[in-house]
Structure formats: C-alpha cells, structure tokens
Amino acid sequence: MSIVDITTDEGRIAEPGWLARAEEVHRELRPQLPEEYVEKMQRVFAGGARMSVAVDDDAVLGVAVWRVYEDTSIGRKLYVDDLVTTESARSEGVGQTLLTWLEARARKLDCRALTLDSGVQRARAHRFYFREGLSVFAFNFRRDL
Template sequence: MNIREVVTEADLHDVFPVLQQLRTKISREEASSLFQKMKEENYKLLSLQNEDDEVVCLAGVAICTNFYNEKHVFVYDLVTAEAHRSKGYGKVLLSYVEKWGREKGCSSIVLTSAFPRVDAHRFYEREGYDKVSYSFYKEL
C-alpha cells in the first residue's frame, strides 16, 4: 500500500472516480476548479493505492484552529471505492491522517457525516470517534 498527496491536475484526474462516489453531484471541471482554491486554503487530498496500484481510498483534510477545537485536523472527505470497502483501507488512511495530525501538533481530529451515512457512522465509532454535536447548514 502507498499513500500519496494528490497535487496536480493529472493526479486529481486519476482519483476523481473515487472522489465522485462521495461527492456524486460534482463534475470533473467543478472538482478541478474547487481543488485549486481549496489547496490555497491548506486543503490536502490524500490517496491510498493498494498492492495493484489502484486508488482505493481518499481523504481530504486541512489543519484548522478555532476556539473550541484549538489546532485540529478537519476531515472534509473520506471515501473508499465501493468495490474495495470493508477491506481495512479506510482504517489505514484515517490512521495515517491521525498520525500526521499529531506530528503537526493537532489536539484532535474533527469531521461531519450526513445522517443517512449510517455505515460511515459505525466505522467512525469503531475507530474511537464520538458523536459530540449536530452540524447545521443554511444556504446563502
């Protein structure tokens, strides 16, 4: 297994089919445009390749600081390719993100997950994550 940072447009093109399994409404063009802006805001997209060099899992993360979580890793995106779920890839990549966050001086890792994603909630709870709040959203 190999973990790499997605940096270039070509890298993003290679991982897009997996990303689209989580972000189903986004086009390649939108993803490309947003990715450039997100990188400017310290977003990192990490890719896990299996032994056959297939992209099997992605994590989109950023280090943030605020009054309630102090310095922390925020996980914006975490997805394992549907054909490769329940093989431990998500656990491997999330563990890598946790280690990376510790090395960067973060005190916690934070994420949100939509209500219908019950399997994802079970996964996070198995990995030691607690449900601590609701996330609210309002379109502007």
C-alpha cells in the same frame, strides 16, 4: 497499500496523475462535484485543504481531503472534509488505513483533535467511525443560502 500526498503543504498539486485517478473515487462520495474537477480542487486546495490517497499499484482505493486549522473550541485540529473508499474495496481496511494515517499526521502537526462531519443518512460510515473510536461531540447546523 500506501498513502500518497497529492498536494504540497502550500496547497499546490504535486501529483496531477494521482489527482486524475482520484476523481472517480471522490465522486462516489460527492457526485455533485463539477465537471471541471481539477479547477474545483485547485480552489479548495488554495483555501487550505490537502488531499491524500490510498493506492495499490496504480489504483486509487481511497481519498481523504483534509485541512489543519485552529479554532476557539478545540484549538489546532485536523478536519477531514471528505473520506471515501471506492465501493469495490470497502471493508478491506482502506478507510482504517487512511484514518490511522490522518491521525498520525494530526499528531505530527501538533493537533489536539481529528474531526469530521458525516451526513445523517450515512449510517454505514457512522458505524465505521464508531468502530474506529470516534465519538459524536457536537451537532452541526446549517442554513442553505
């Protein structure tokens, strides 16, 4: 298994073939993504996000959408928008490999923390994050508009 960066540091799609193969896996987490997936992701990347995928031969096993930014509470951090392993490869180390790779990238980019949000209904994901040494440090509130 290896990790492939689909985007450049400037947010351009560097690997369109991998992006096309990542869509199906990404939709396992985000089925509501629009039919115009590439156009949607181009807008997300233009806003600072990056995508990296875990691959085995020509198959995408996992997807990470992430970004680096600085805020007033933590400082510079790597925030993971989406982290998903395809159902058929769960519990085989794909998520752990992606998370380890993201942490190494965060350190390389001089981040003080790696953060993510996980829906309250995702108990299996929560167990994974706790097992990987992440902790709950804040509540995330929202109001739909």
